[in-house]
Every structure is written in C-alpha cells, then in structure tokens.
Amino acid sequence: MTHFTERLRPTIRMRLTLLYTGLFLCAGIVLLSLTYLLVQNNLQRSDAPTELNRAFKTESFQLDAGPVGGPQRPSPQADPAQATVQRVLIKGRQEYQQETLSALLTQGGIALGLVGAAGLGFGWLLADRALRPVHQITETARRVARSHDLTERIAYEGPRDDVKELADTFDTMLGRLARAFDGQQRFVANASHELRTPLAINRTLVDVAVRRPDATDDVKRLGESLLVVNGRHERLIDGLLTLAGTENVVVDAAPLDLADVAGHVLELSAPEARAHGVSTDRRLGPAPTSGDPVLVERLVQNLVENAIRHNHDGGELSVTTRGRDGWAEIAVANTGPVVPGYEVETIFEPFRRLGNDRVRSDHGSGLGLSIVRATATAHGGTVTATPRPGGGLTVTVRLPSRVPGGDHPEPGLRDLAKTG
Numbered sequence: 001m002t003h004f005t006e007r008l009r010p011t012i013r014m015r016l017t018l019l020y021t022g023l024f025l026c027a028g029i030v031l032l033s034l035t036y037l038l039v040q041n042n043l044q045r046s047d048a049p050t051e052l053n054r055a056f057k058t059e060s061f062q063l064d065a066g067p068v069g070g071p072q073r074p075s076p077q078a079d080p081a082q083a084t085v086q087r088v089l090i091k092g093r094q095e096y097q098q099e100t101l102s103a104l105l106t107q108g109g110i111a112l113g114l115v116g117a118a119g120l121g122f123g124w125l126l127a128d129r130a131l132r133p134v135h136q137i138t139e140t141a142r143r144v145a146r147s148h149d150l151t152e153r154i155a156y157e158g159p160r161d162d163v164k165e166l167a168d169t170f171d172t173m174l175g176r177l178a179r180a181f182d183g184q185q186r187f188v189a190n191a192s193h194e195l196r197t198p199l200a201i202n203r204t205l206v207d208v209a210v211r212r213p214d215a216t217d218d219v220k221r222l223g224e225s226l227l228v229v230n231g232r233h234e235r236l237i238d239g240l241l242t243l244a245g246t247e248n249v250v251v252d253a254a255p256l257d258l259a260d261v262a263g264h265v266l267e268l269s270a271p272e273a274r275a276h277g278v279s280t281d282r283r284l285g286p287a288p289t290s291g292d293p294v295l296v297e298r299l300v301q302n303l304v305e306n307a308i309r310h311n312h313d314g315g316e317l318s319v320t321t322r323g324r325d326g327w328a329e330i331a332v333a334n335t336g337p338v339v340p341g342y343e344v345e346t347i348f349e350p351f352r353r354l355g356n357d358r359v360r361s362d363h364g365s366g367l368g369l370s371i372v373r374a375t376a377t378a379h380g381g382t383v384t385a386t387p388r389p390g391g392g393l394t395v396t397v398r399l400p401s402r403v404p405g406g407d408h409p410e411p412g413l414r415d416l417a418k419t420g
Contacts, residue, residue, distance in 0.1 A: 013127045020123035021116060028112045032105075039104055043097045133163040137170055150178035188241055195237045203230050253379075255402055256296060258287035258330045259321045265300045266319060269308060277314040278334075287321040289328035289399040291379045296399075299375040300330060302368040303395055307334035311392070327381075327398040336392040344385045344393075348373045372397065 010018070133156060140154045153174060156167035209215060210223035262284055273280055289296075307317050315335035322329055339347075350370045372395070373383045381399035388394060 013124070013131055016127035016130065017120065017123040020126060021120045024119040024123070025112070025116050028115065032108045032112060035108065036101065036104055040101060043100065133158060133167065137167055141170070144174065150174055150181060191237075192241050195241075196234070199230055199234050199237065203227065203234075206230065253290045254293055255288065255290050256293055257321075258289060258296070258300070258328050258399070259284040261293075261297050261300050262304075262319050262321050262330060265297065265304050269301070269304050272305070273308050273317065276308060276311065278308055278311050278317050279315075281316065281318040283318070283320040283322075285320070285322040287323045287328035287330065288402050289379075290402045291399060295375045295378070299372050299397065302372050303330070303332040303397070306368045307332050307336075307393075307395075310334065311336045315392075323401050326401050328401045329396060329398050331394060331396040333388065333394040334392045335388070335390065338391045339387040339393055341387055344387060347385070348383070369395070 136156065137154055140152065144150065144152055153171045154167045155171070156164060158164050206223045206226045210220050210227075215223070263282070266280060266282060270280070304317070304319065311317065311334045318331075318333040320329075320331045320333075348369045350367055369383075369385075376383045376397050376399065379399050381397060383398075384396050386394045386396075
C-alpha cells in the first residue's frame with residue numbers, strides 16, 4: 001500500500017506545473033470578477049432612463065425608474081397604453097442587462113478555460129526549464145554511480161543561486177570522496193605489504209626451526225603452536241584486507257556463472273566437509289552474472305566454509321544456484337545450532353558470532369559473513385539470512401543477472417547430486 005501511494009504522488013515537475021496553473025487561474029478568476037462588477041456598475045449608472053424620460057415627455061408620460069434590477073413603476077401621470085409601453089421598455093432594458101452580464105460570464109469563463117489550458121502547457125515547460133539544473137545534477141550522480149568515476153564533476157555554470165550552491169556542494173563532496181577512496185586504497189596496499197611480510201617471515205623461521213634435526217620435542221610443540229597462531233593472524237589480516245577492499249566499488253567486472261563458482265568451491269571444500277561428516281546437496285542451476293571473479297569466489301567460499309564449520313558433525317549442507325526475476329541467486333543452507341531471529345542481522349557485523357563465542361579460533365575470525373555482505377553490496381547485490389526451524393541458517397545472495405529477465409527453468413539443473 002505504501003509503495004502504491006508513493007507511485008501516485010505527483011512529481012515535483014507536476015507539482016510546480018499545477019502550482020503555476022493554479023496561481024494563473026486564481027488571477028484570471030479575480031480579473032473576471034472585477035470585470036463583472038465594473039460592467040454591472042456601469043450598466044446601473046447608464047443614462048438610458050433619462051433618455052427615455054426625455055423622449056416620452058413629448059407624449060405626456062414619464063418613466064419612474066429605479067436602479068437596475070430594482071422595482072420600476074410607471075408614472076402615475078401615464079395612461080394605460082403608455083404604462084404598457086413603459087413596462088415593455090423596462091423589461092427589455094432588464095433583459096439586455098442580464099444578457100450582457102451572462103454573456104460576459106460565459107465568454108469570459110470559456111476564455112479563462114482556454115487560457116488556463118495554455119497556461120498548463122507553458123507551466124509544464126517552465127517547470128522543466130527550472131528543474132533542468134537539478135536534472136543535470138541527477139544525471140551526473142547516475143553516471144558516477146554507474147562508472148564509479150569519482151573524478152567527474154557537475155561544473156554547473158549559472159547564476160549564484162540555490163541550484164548553483166547545490167551543484168558546487170555536490171562537486172565538493174565528490175572531491176572528498178575521491179580523496180578518501182584513494183587514501184583507503186593506498187592504506188590497503190601498504191597494510192597488505194607491511195602486515196603480511198612479517199607474518200610470512202615468522203612462519204618461515206618457525207617452520208625452519210621445527211624441521212631442524214636437533215629440534216627437541218618441546219621446540220616442535222612450541223613451533224606447531226606458533227604456526228597455528230601465525231596462521232590465524234594471517235587469516236585475520238587477509239579477512240580485514242579483503243573486507244576493506246570489497247567495500248569499494250568493483251571496477252574489473254567479468255561475466256561468470258555462480259553455478260561454476262559454487263561447483264569449484266564445493267570441490268575445494270570437500271575434504272573439510274568429509275572431515276566433519278557433512279553431506280552436501282548440490283542444486284546448481286544456471287545463474288549468469290558479472291563481477292570480480294576473485295571476490296565472487298571468496299564470497300561463495302566464505303558461505304560454504306561458514307556452513308561447514310557452524311554445523312553439526314554428520315549434518316547437511318545444501319547449495320542452490322539459479323536465475324530468477326533478473327537476479328542470479330545462490331542459497332547456502334546448513335543444519336546447526338538454532339539461530340534466534342533477533343541475532344540474524346548481528347552475524348553480518350565484523351567479529352560478531354552467535355552468543356558469546358568470541359574466543360574460539362577454530363570457527364574463524366568472525367569476518368566471513370561481513371565479507372560476503374560487503375562483496376555483494378559492491379556488486380550491486382543483496383544478502384539475506386533466514387533461520388531454519390530445526391537449526392542452522394539459509395543465506396541467500398542475489399547479484400544482478402547479465403541475462404535479460406534472469407529466469408532459468410528449474411529442470412535445467414546441471415548438477416543434482418548428493419555426496420558424503
């Protein structure tokens with residue numbers, strides 16, 4: 001109902017047109033009313049009765065006329081024939097005045113309607129001209145949103161008015177955003193080098209120390225623990241850098257199919273699924289879209305790994321891809337602990353896990369679904385999660401389809417299998 005009401009609301013151009021036309025019609029009505037009163041007043045002050053009296057003095061009778069529209073009586077000096085003529089003249093004069101005023105209203109109303117219709121058309125054109133700078137700002141914003149080119153500016157040339165200030169403010173905002181994104185990209189690049197390099201050196205040194213022939217058992221156990229901690233830090237830093245990178249827009253988009261990506265990720269995750277005794281149900285229908293292949297693969301990988309790790313031993317994992325209503329969808333469902341509905345949205349926040357599970361490292365760093373949402377948003381898509389009645393979640397990612405309509409029949413499933 002709300003969406004339908006919003007669709008019925010007139011646009012600002014239509015509202016300006018109606019405002020111009022309404023003001024024009026109000027001015028026309030006031031002008032017509034003043035003209036009517038002036039004509040009526042002139043008719044009342046007409047000297048027609050005086051001329052009639054002067055004409056009929058030769059015939060020895062006289063009109064006793066009141067104001068226009070008021071009672072008029074024959075002169076008491078007039079005989080019946082003269083009184084009859086007098087009444088006919090009075091009636092004719094009253095009809096003439098009434099017809100004059102009626103014609104004024106009728107013809108004036110028709111003229112006002114015609115001019116109002118013309119005013120409606122001119123108001124529509126004037127509203128379009130007045131809103132043309134706003135349309136220019138809107139079109140520039142759309143081009144920036146499509147091309148992700150923050151170097152483009154409106155550069156509006158016009159008088160120093162409210163529209164000029166709006167355009168200049170928008171250009172200033174684009175400049176600040178461009179500087180902010182450039183700074184973030186430089187930070188990600190520097191952090192990637194400065195953080196990964198020491199961890200890689202530490203991993204190499206510990207690995208060499210553990211493999212030395214004279215290494216004791218205590219040293220080997222300590223080295224293995226350090227390698228586990230080092231690996232966790234590497235995954236954490238990699239997740240943070242990926243999250244920071246996916247919050248930017250996707251520039252290098254290429255055609256791909258979510259079914260192919262999901263099939264590849266499931267093959268890579270098969271050993272981990274078998275280790276946890278999780279059976280996999282694949283329903284991979286065509287879901288063509290476009291995007292960064294590395295980021296989309298990371299999105300699907302995070303979904304599958306999250307579904308495996310937050311699952312019961314011997315549980316189930318279901319992966320479905322399809323195209324529908326102009327979208328390419330992938331839905332990953334798993335069994336697992338019951339997820340309260342009020343906690344569904346919080347699991348997409350960085351470092352957030354269900355309940356108080358913030359210390360266990362075997363389930364990841366709490367960035368998996370955050371990266372999924374950031375990646376989907378960067379590709380113009382959406383992510384939703386729905387708790388399953390028996391426990392677990394169904395996470396659905398929708399990305400814009402590169403096939404018009406995006407509908408693909410369900411019988412065209414390329415892979416319908418169940419693996420243990």
